[in-house]
Amino acid sequence: MPARRAQHEQDLEQLLEICEQFFGHAGPATRHQVDTLLQAHGIHGGPGWLIDMLAFARYRLQHPHLNDLDQGIPANGD
Numbered sequence: 001m002p003a004r005r006a007q008h009e010q011d012l013e014q015l016l017e018i019c020e021q022f023f024g025h026a027g028p029a030t031r032h033q034v035d036t037l038l039q040a041h042g043i044h045g046g047p048g049w050l051i052d053m054l055a056f057a058r059y060r061l062q063h064p065h066l067n068d069l070d071q072g073i074p075a076n077g078d
Helices: 002-024 028-040 046-062 065-070
Strands: none
Touching: 002 028, 002 046, 028 046
16 A cells, blocks of 8 residues: 555656646746636635645655654654
8 A cells, every 4th residue: 555655646746746837837828817716716826826836735745754844743753
């Protein structure tokens, strides 16, 4: 099961990276559509916010020890 989870995480990292690249290079019309969609969901940060969140989510998947630090768990397990 751990191998399956690792593959799932790799797939998710790749998907996040693809989305990040797509939205980072999207034209004005696409960025406007994304902004409209985000606003419909009460998110007013714009496409830049979405790109940042995609990058942040990917980074946290690649550095899981940071999740423990956020919860006050020492990295060395002490």
